Amino acid sequence: MINKVLEAIKKYNVVHSKDRIVVGVSGGPDSVCLLHILYQLRESMDLGLVAVHVNHMLRGNESLEDEAFVENLCVKLNVELITRRIDIKKLAKERKLSLEEAGRIERYRLFDEVADSHNAQRIAVAHNKNDQAETVLMNIIRGAGLDGLRGMDYIRGRIIRPLLGIERWEIEDYCRSNSLNPRIDSSNLEDIYTRNRVRLDLIPYIDKLFNADIVNGISKMADLIRDDGNFIDKQIDVIFNKALVKSDDGEILLDLSVLKECHIAAQRRVLRNSIKKVKGNIKGIAIIHIDSIIDLIENGATGSMLHLPDGVRAVKSYETLKIYLNGCEEEDLSFDKELNIPGATIINEINGKMEAYVIDVSTNAFNIKDFTNIPDKSGVQFFDYDKLKEGIYLRNRRDGDVFKPLKSNGTKKLKKFFVDNKIPRESRNRIPLISKDKEIVWIIGFKISDKFKVTENTKTILKLSYDKSH
Numbered sequence: 001m002i003n004k005v006l007e008a009i010k011k012y013n014v015v016h017s018k019d020r021i022v023v024g025v026s027g028g029p030d031s032v033c034l035l036h037i038l039y040q041l042r043e044s045m046d047l048g049l050v051a052v053h054v055n056h057m058l059r060g061n062e063s064l065e066d067e068a069f070v071e072n073l074c075v076k077l078n079v080e081l082i083t084r085r086i087d088i089k090k091l092a093k094e095r096k097l098s099l100e101e102a103g104r105i106e107r108y109r110l111f112d113e114v115a116d117s118h119n120a121q122r123i124a125v126a127h128n129k130n131d132q133a134e135t136v137l138m139n140i141i142r143g144a145g146l147d148g149l150r151g152m153d154y155i156r157g158r159i160i161r162p163l164l165g166i167e168r169w170e171i172e173d174y175c176r177s178n179s180l181n182p183r184i185d186s187s188n189l190e191d192i193y194t195r196n197r198v199r200l201d202l203i204p205y206i207d208k209l210f211n212a213d214i215v216n217g218i219s220k221m222a223d224l225i226r227d228d229g230n231f232i233d234k235q236i237d238v239i240f241n242k243a244l245v246k247s248d249d250g251e252i253l254l255d256l257s258v259l260k261e262c263h264i265a266a267q268r269r270v271l272r273n274s275i276k277k278v279k280g281n282i283k284g285i286a287i288i289h290i291d292s293i294i295d296l297i298e299n300g301a302t303g304s305m306l307h308l309p310d311g312v313r314a315v316k317s318y319e320t321l322k323i324y325l326n327g328c329e330e331e332d333l334s335f336d337k338e339l340n341i342p343g344a345t346i347i348n349e350i351n352g353k354m355e356a357y358v359i360d361v362s363t364n365a366f367n368i369k370d371f372t373n374i375p376d377k378s379g380v381q382f383f384d385y386d387k388l389k390e391g392i393y394l395r396n397r398r399d400g401d402v403f404k405p406l407k408s409n410g411t412k413k414l415k416k417f418f419v420d421n422k423i424p425r426e427s428r429n430r431i432p433l434i435s436k437d438k439e440i441v442w443i444i445g446f447k448i449s450d451k452f453k454v455t456e457n458t459k460t461i462l463k464l465s466y467d468k469s470h
Helices: 002-011 029-045 061-077 088-095 099-117 129-142 168-177 194-210 214-243 256-261 264-279 287-299 414-420 425-430
Strands: 020-024 048-055 080-085 122-124 244-248 251-255 305-307 312-316 320-325 336-338 343-347 352-360 380-384 392-395 433-436 439-443 460-467
Touching: 002 029, 020 029, 020 099, 029 048, 029 061, 029 168, 048 061, 048 099, 061 080, 080 099, 088 099, 099 122, 129 194, 129 214, 194 214, 214 244, 214 251, 214 256, 214 264, 251 256, 251 264, 256 287, 256 320, 264 287, 264 312, 264 320, 287 305, 287 312, 287 320, 336 343, 380 439, 414 439
Parallel strands: 020 048, 020 122, 048 080
Antiparallel strands: 244 251, 251 320, 305 312, 312 320, 336 392, 343 352, 352 460, 380 460, 392 433, 433 439
């Protein structure tokens, strides 16, 4: 069986020579087999192993005996072991989670913690082919899409599953042949949890009724769907990057015109990817939520907002869809600082920095085109300093702000300028402005004021350079 696992390791690029691997070891047959096989490969592949055991404190003395068993096994194999006792029942109650979910979260949290502290490249868990079949069947029952039918991957991030192509009977046979005597979790024999009902009742029933090897059948299906899914993922990445307007921490901005051109299947995947990027995962996000965003795209009014689980928000603007986490809104954002001239002014609220320079052109001829033919979106602009002098501020919008856009005859309220330029309402407070009194000198990234532009009569020029990535 070691050769079979080694073939999978090479085929799926699961482990590299000299990798340091954190191995989750419960003491049951699967994890004991996994640790023992990696131990057998340790010398030939120059692997570093660190075992991690989590005592969930759910089964009294049995849990303590599991812990002692793992300790003794690691001593025999000369493998470093880290153990942790966690009251999962208490934790699950506090967080309103199932025992299974609370246990899984804590295990992987500890795996990540140990991997970080030991500079490990991989975290090995002992899911096998039977686990794969159970996972896919459970996903079918829940109404999963293709991603649910592909099951688990051999490698996802730094999580690896070297035994995913091995059946449970093979693992049990390996343990017997090597006299490993693993622990048997009594809860696995009880018809309590959903997975155990699938394992103990549904799979044997299908095998018996249809005389079918459902475990291998589902595993083959998952492999095929995984290949299809990997191909689809690459195509969706292309569409996502085409639609992406902006990506900041906790916020994604998508081009509505690109989304509307897509097939609904592509729309769903782009939206799922977007939520995953801002939230870190897609737990709690069901198809009904994704389709509600699609309905917003097609039929929602500008400014409409959807409240989704876990603080995810979707807002439709003139030409974009914004997906972000609650708490990233900017409605209450306010900043107002007098410019240091010359010098730098920092706006921590938006991570902005303005550099100001004074240029005397009174004694030398200058080419006015060097100071006026500047693109509107440029972060560098020039102004007639004699018309400004003191009281110049870097701030965001205020009620009553007015503006005379470059090359226009009259003034315009800032609010109307934002509307005419289709600037989303939720983004307006983040736009920095240069102002004198209540009159706008420069809407940074959009337009300067005609009133304060450089002319042939200008004697002193104010150069302003804005860096939004400070």
